[in-house]
Amino acid sequence: MMIIHLHLKTKGSDGISTEFGTSRDLDGTNDISYNITYNKPDTDVKKGIKKPFTEVIKANIGDAHAMGQRPITFLRQVVALCTYPNLLDSPSFPEDAKKRARRILQGCGGNSLGSYSASQGINCIREDVASYIERRDGGVPADPDNIYLTTGASDGIATILKILVSGGGKSRTGVMIPIPQYPLYSAVISELDAIQVNYYLDEENCWALDVNELRRSLNEAKTYCNPKVLCIINPGNPTGQVQNRKCIEDVIHFAWEEKLFLLADEVYQDNVYSEGCQFHSFKKILYEMGPEYYNNVELASFHSTSKGYMGECGYRGGYMEVLNLHPEIKGQLVKLLSVRLCPPVSGQAAMDIVVNPPVPGEESYSQFIKEKESVLNNLAKKAKLTEDMFNKVPGVHCNPLQGAMYAFPRIFIPSKAIEEAKAHKMAPDMFYCMKLLEETGICVVPGSGFGQREGSYHFRMTILPPVEKLKILLEKVKDFHIKFLEKYA
Ligand SMILES: Cc1ncc(COP(=O)(O)O)c(C=O)c1O
Secondary structure, three states: OOEEEEEEEEEEEOOEEEEEEEEOEEEOOOOOEEEEEEHHHHHHOOOOOOOOOOOOOOOOOOOOOOOOOOOOOOHHHHHHHOOOOOHHOOOOOHHHHHHHHHHHHHOOHHHOOOOOOOOOOOOHHHHHHHHHHHOOOOOOOOOOOHHHEEEEEHHHHHHHHHHHOOOOOOOEEEEEEEEOOHHHHHHHHOOOOOOEEEEOOOOOOOOOOOHHHHHHHHHHOOOOOOEEEEEEEEEOOOOOOOOHHHHHHHHHHHHHHHOOOOEOOOOOOOOEEEOOOOOHHHHHHHHHHHHHHHOOOOOOEEOOOOOOOOOHHHEEEEEEEEEEEHHHHHHHHHHHHHHHOOOOOHHHHHHHHHHHHOOOOOOOOOHHHHHHHHHHHHHHHHHHHHHHHEEEEEEEEOOOEEOOOOOOOOEOHHHHHHHHHHHHHOOOOHHHHHHHHHOOOOOOOOHHOOOOOOOOOEEEEOOOOHHHHHHHHHHHHHHHHHHHHHHOO
């Protein structure tokens, strides 16, 4: 049983990023450590060192702008106006952007983006977030007082986990997370010295979440810790599934029955592609299940400027909505948030535009909607293309990419390759990914960085490269995989 899982990314001054992960079994044996020098081939190519490829294609990180996606004009116009208010006199900016910028600036101390805000975030932006949630959830009420603006979703998730973790020995807080998971969870759990409690998503069933598996995992965990928190990622990273309404109802019922604090990571709420799939927020379903549920279940849900159609990762904008928190705990939360003063105010402004975009009848609406749909339609096209291409490769199986922005195909690794990987003290899928990088210049992340069922191997790849580049990438992966199977047959 894994208890420690750390996954860190660092970038050295030479531009070489290193991803380091380690997991340790309960009894202290079976340490697996890996250390990938991702950008070395890229640096080598730039130095003119001969490689079997001319370019490194980075499909390892969900950073849309780094992959060439253009910013949404309206968002940048408002942030530019807030940053340099002299532009409010410029005829080059539309009136609806100026109106948003003036409103945000009025909410800032001294009318400047450069001032600290309230620790919970600027009031008028929290009001806009609440209105957005109400519109999104078909009128379910949202109270600005339950909204906290955050430094990206990561900060919100880490903060909530921090206030929930306590106890020692068998009463130490257990945090249930999906496997495969987004490594922020294992890293924060490890940092807080909490207990990671794994529940497995069902790969045979499009990575669905099965309540029986939640129950198994919870009952097992009760023998060695105090499981108090249940984390859900919907749509899923790295697995790309979109949960249906029934599944969400089952999870909420389970959390209610077991008195678990629900963490709903909904940063991909705009990224749903498959026909028949729809995003349902946990908050909405919670309300629809009636007062017994919505007055009792503790729920924190998270959103971000980083994903969706915006891809504004660098602004570090985000919010969380927290329901049914005990007033004393809420006091502690606000105190904890005030230690870091406030989230970046420019990120708060960016978040405001995500929740308060142009509406029909406004000057910028048509351009905004055109840009938004272009990004999302393109992602939907690439999701289908990727699934179809992978499923044509022998020894690769890829579930539908229903949402988010990643493929997480299962790869068959022959036993000779597994032996060679072991000889190099590498996880087999790490060995595979390193070979892929060295031979093709394609950079993806091994499944072992996210967790997977013992004996199964995967990698995660983003679908963010432009279509033409993605096609080249997929062809290269196919050729590589076929050769890999032949070599280690
Ligand atoms: C599931 C999930 N949660 C949270 C985050 C963190 O997002 P942010 O940039 O808002 O901190 C990510 C980023 O990739 C993610 O995939």
